[in-house]
Amino acid sequence: MAEIIKTTCLHANHLALGAQMSPFAGFDMPIQYAGITAEHLAVRQSAGMFDVSHMGEIFIDGPDAERFINHIFTNNISGMPMGKIMYGMMLYPDGGCVDDLLVYREFQPDHYLLVVNAANIDKDYEWMLAQQEGFEVNIDNQSDIWGQVAVQGPLAEKTVIDVLGLDCAAALGFYEYCNALWNGKRLIVSRTGYTGEDGFELYTDQQGTVEIWNRLIEAGIQPCGLGCRDTLRFEAGLPLYGDELSQDISPIEAGLGMFCKLDKAEFIGRESLVAQKELGTEKKLVGIEIQDRAIPRNGYPVELEDGTQIGTVTTGYHSISLDRSICFALVKSEYAALGTPLWIRIRKKTFAGQVVKKRFYQTNYKK
């Protein structure tokens, strides 16, 4: 018996739209509808919408909620205002990454929402339960009952206000959210995303999610699959758990040290990160651009001119927005400086390139 593939509440909608479907993170998900390039450009130029109902929602409350989250989370949530959102990671003691996630401070004391990667929901929930001893908290995995639609692009704000009537969206800054009602049910309007553009992520129950999706489709918003979700996040320099962050790749190695508050009294993995900062790490995540239209892809070797392998590509594309062949790669730290000449082996040939900044695309977040 094969692994059981889950579906989101929008599965029938994807099929009706003729999406090309594929398993991702245990879910049968849309990869593309109109084509990756057209969907990518819709998000960069106007607006696109994504089914991200596969993401996990874990609610934590209780008198020790803040202390508990600060114990398992690299960023510092102390003093975080209600209605704010913070990005960071959960780590193993050795600094390897359990997951990267968002923490939402709710509008009541001691209540938080943690949004985690679909592939890691069960692992994260088990991890949180295993760290719970000594903390008075309730940990409630509600991933199966929430749906989520992301509306992303320069017209995202106008879209959620005009099409969905979510007037509270206008006042939100990036990484802020508000609560609204949809059919009397809670709707979280979150100014966040994974595309490098302004945008919103709308969380509500499954019935509401289907209604919101249909409303946006009727308004002519371009449905977008996971294919362009990856090209968009990649151009914006955002990591994907499994490729740029993992049990074997720490946030320091991934260049995400700014989300790890080492001045915090303690969190799981802190000592390891302090040591990595002091002593340096063996490998580092870099951006590499090659001078050819060939595409460096996950797993391809990164080499020196003499053919010595010094790293591996983690994600790469011929960038749709920039018309450049670029990639993220994990390389030995001594070759991570900007401008370092490196070669990428693509099938039988090698292509010359150099280390460039990881944020390939100038992001357009709401200030």
Place this chain on the structure above:
Amino acid sequence: MSKILEGLKYSETHEWVKVEGDIAVIGVSDFAQKEMGDITYVDCPSVDDEFEQGEEFGALESVKASSDLICPVSGTVVEVNDAVVDSPELVNQDAFENWIIKVRMSDASQVDGLMDASAYKSMIGE
């Protein structure tokens, strides 16, 4: 439904072959280009390169994936279609019009072992 041309031969790896004397004109099927999506790069061999039947002679890259091109017959490359190298999207526009390489066959009988249009059609389930 993908377009399948009668009179051509097809490989299990979705290349088509059109025989012109001892020359095999080789491209990829309409089914293959649809599966790949927007093709952005064609990795081609050079003229005079020799390939055995079943050997990789290049690759197509779309945004999401790369796919090896497998030589359906043994022979020597006599011509490469520079138009598709310069404009890979031509393969999406018409996969049969826009061939990739021409090979002088070393064993023309290999063509007989390839599928005809109806066999290919049933292989891809259409």
